Amino acid sequence: MDEARRTIADAAIAVDAGRIVWMGPSVEAAARFAPRERLDAAGKIAMPGMIDAHFHTAQQFLRGKLSQLSRRQPLKIPIWKNYYVPFEGILDPEDVYLSGLFAYANMLMVGTTCFAEAGGPHPDEMGRAADEIGIRGLIALSTVDSHASTGAVVPDSMMMTRDQAIERNIALVQRWKTHPRVNASLALRQIIVCSPELITAIGQAAVDLDAKIHTHLCEGIYEIDFALQKFGMRPTEYLESLGVLSHHLHAAHSVILSPDEVDLYAKHRVSACHCGLNNYSLGAPRLVEMWRRGIDIGMGSDGGATAGTIDIFQVAHAAKIGQQVLAGTPWHIRTAISYEELLAVATNGGARALGMSPDIGQLSVGSKADILLVSCDDIDQQPLYDLMFTASSSVVGRDVRDVIVDGRVVVKDRELLSMDMGEIRAKVARRQPQLMERFERLVGAQ
DSSP, rough: OOOOOOOOOEEEEEEEEEEEEEHHHEHHHHHHHHOOOOOOTTEEEEEEOOOEEEEEGGGGGGTTTHHHHTSSSSSSSHIIIIHHHHHHTTTOHOOOOHHHHHHHHHHHHHEEEEEEEOOOOHHHHHHHHHHTTOEEEEEEEEOOOOTTOOSSOGGGGGGGOOHHHHHHHHHHHHTTOSEEEEEEEEEEEEEEOOOHHHHHHHHHHHHHTTEEEEESSSHHHHHHHHHOOOOOHHHHHHHTTOOOOOTEEEEEEEOOOOOHHHHHHHHHTTEEEEOOOTGGSSSOOOOHHHHTTOEEEEEOOOOOHHHSSOOOHHHHHHHHHHHHHHHHHHTTTTTTSSSSHHHHHHIIIHHHHHTTTTSSSSEEEEEEEEEEEEEEOOOGGGGGOHHIIIIIIIIGGGEEEEEETTTTTEEEEEESSOHHHHHHHHHHHHHHHHHHHHHHHHHHOO
């Protein structure tokens, strides 16, 4: 997945000090290297790790829960305000740590080697979990403040004053800036729950710290109406008026964008994330247009609570269908975007969107050794003519056999090496019923 889109058959990869130092024919490797550790990848495809550019760590325990609740009574819209944020508000630090272990182990097992947290409670516990599991990531704090224009009720445990929000964001980024794999970004939950003064201050902090700001933008029609009613502008235009549109801003979803707003993304180099498993229920995402215009856009699962799976391979496959319907079929274009391009969005695009390219998102000499070894011998993948076709269209997370992050083998033969999965499962089994009892009482009282 480098710029030349090279495919090397019968290859070997040499890794030292966490980076790729050589790639080439396997027959040459034996003469060049005497490795301390050798991983046999015969019959497998080596490819870059997937990048989840928009993830909610603290919502992992909600996987499938809203579906269960919907069978009893209609869900209240918007979901984030009525369910996700209230759930996050009841979590203590150990809950978030356990959710992180649970989520990041899941990520590695389906081939995700790097994630960008959208912003949740107790982010340092996310960082602790990510460090122990061995994944790469950006953690972030759910950031809201109270002001006259607030368009949603937020639990007291999630609310901050403007000064607290600024201070806690800056301190988080500084605490994690020297970690080799886990760093922090700034965050703004979304314009509905953030004051103009907070948005402006976080924008300046991003420049001062050279850090990303992770936010939700143009996610739903309620947000468009809110911005037009309160400010007389669409959301992206409003953020431009506050001076925060730049390459530092990472805007998840970016679904309901006007043509002028897409122009603003391109002009100011705003990065974005396409959540292919749920964006199409919100609007008509302009992924093909944004990707072709050079906007830094990656793929995101939006977390386990949203669509169940956090497998970025499956997110990309869903996006293939969605973008074909929106950007191809109306004009009788047979392929609006190829599987190969969508694999590039999930790797190259995610790395660019998070400001980590070319360190990750590709296999090339000098890049960090975040590598997947995936099987391609299943009958559903045969016959094997084109490795790029197989990797982009047939492989899913459960085909991942080995995972390397920063040059360290963290999954081998589908076994997590960094922690005991049985212990994680047992802790989840003990804590989950208690959390769900509290959550059901909470949302039932709304």
